[in-house]
Amino acid sequence: MKTYLARAGALLCTFLIGGCSENEAPYVERPATDLYAKGYKELVQGDYKDAAASFDEVERQHPYSEWATRGQLMAAYSHYLKAEYDKAIMTLDIFIQLHPGHKDIAYAYYLRSLCFYDRILTVTRDQKNTYEALQALAAVSKKFPETKYARDAQFKTDLVRDHLAGKEMEVGRYYMKRRLYIAAINRFQVVVDSYQTTTHVPEALHRLIECYLATGLTKEAQTVAAVLGHNHPGNEWYADSFLLLKGKDLRPAWIKTTDDSWVSRLIP
Numbered sequence: 001m002k003t004y005l006a007r008a009g010a011l012l013c014t015f016l017i018g019g020c021s022e023n024e025a026p027y028v029e030r031p032a033t034d035l036y037a038k039g040y041k042e043l044v045q046g047d048y049k050d051a052a053a054s055f056d057e058v059e060r061q062h063p064y065s066e067w068a069t070r071g072q073l074m075a076a077y078s079h080y081l082k083a084e085y086d087k088a089i090m091t092l093d094i095f096i097q098l099h100p101g102h103k104d105i106a107y108a109y110y111l112r113s114l115c116f117y118d119r120i121l122t123v124t125r126d127q128k129n130t131y132e133a134l135q136a137l138a139a140v141s142k143k144f145p146e147t148k149y150a151r152d153a154q155f156k157t158d159l160v161r162d163h164l165a166g167k168e169m170e171v172g173r174y175y176m177k178r179r180l181y182i183a184a185i186n187r188f189q190v191v192v193d194s195y196q197t198t199t200h201v202p203e204a205l206h207r208l209i210e211c212y213l214a215t216g217l218t219k220e221a222q223t224v225a226a227v228l229g230h231n232h233p234g235n236e237w238y239a240d241s242f243l244l245l246k247g248k249d250l251r252p253a254w255i256k257t258t259d260d261s262w263v264s265r266l267i268p
Contacts, residue, residue: 033067036055043081048079051074055071055074057071073111076092076095085119096108113140116135117133123170133156137156138153164195165204166200168191168200172184179214181214185211205225206244208221210244
C-alpha cells in the first residue's frame with residue numbers, strides 16, 4: 001500500500017511540474033537596449049509592475065552591461081511609483097553597495113529617502129517610518145551637499161522634524177487632558193529643546209505655562225512666559241499666555257540674555 005501511494009505521489013508531482021513548465025513563457029534572449037526600451041515604454045504608460053520586470057530582465061540577461069546598471073535604478077523607480085517601497089529600497093541598497101562611485105549614486109540615495117518619506121503616517125500613528133526618513137534624508141544632505149537632491153532633502157527634513165514635533169505635542173496634549181502634568185511637561189520640553197526651529201515651539205511654551213500653573217509652579221511659568229514673549233512677541237500663543245498670567249495676577253519673570261541684558265517682552 002505504501003509503495004502504491006509513493007508511486008502515485010511521484011506521478012502527481014511529475015504531472016504538476018510538467019504542467020507548470022508548459023505554462024511558463026519560453027526564455028528568449030533579447031538585446032539589452034530592446035529590454036530597456038520596453039521597460040521605459042511600460043513605465044511611461046503607467047504599467048509599473050511590467051516596467052520593473054523588464055528592467056530586472058535587463059540585468060538578468062546582460063548583468064555586466066551598462067544597461068544593467070541603468071536598469072537597476074529604473075526598476076527601483078518603477079517599484080517606487082507603484083508604492084512597493086520595500087522592493088525599491090532593497091534594489092537601491094544593492095545598487096548603492098555595488099556601485100558606490102556611479103554618476104547617479106546621489107539620485108539612488110535620494111530615491112531611497114523618498115521611499116521612507118512617502119510612508120510617513122499621521123502624528124497619531126507610530127513614527128518608525130518618520131525616523132527612518134529623517135536618517136535617509138540626512139544621508140543625502142551629508143554625502144551630496146552641493147546637489148539639487150540635498151536641497152530638496154533639507155526642505156523635507158524640516159517638514160519631517162515639524163512632523164515629529166507635532167507627535168510630541170499630540171502626546172503632551174493627551175497627558176494634559178488627563179491631568180498628568182509632569183508627563184505633559186516632559187513632552188513639551190522635548191519640543192522646545194530638540195525642535196527649536198519648528199512651528200510648534202510657541203504652543204509648546206504656552207502649554208508649559210499652563211502645566212506649571214496647574215501644578216503651582218508659578219515662578220517656572222513666569223520664566224517660560226518671558227521666553228515666549230522674547231522669542232515670539234507677535235504670536236497668538238503670546239497673547240494667550242499674557243491673558244493667562246494676567247488672570248492669575250502674575251507677571252512674567254525677567255530673564256537674562258546672552259548679552260547680559262534683562263528682558264521681558266510680555267509686559268506691555
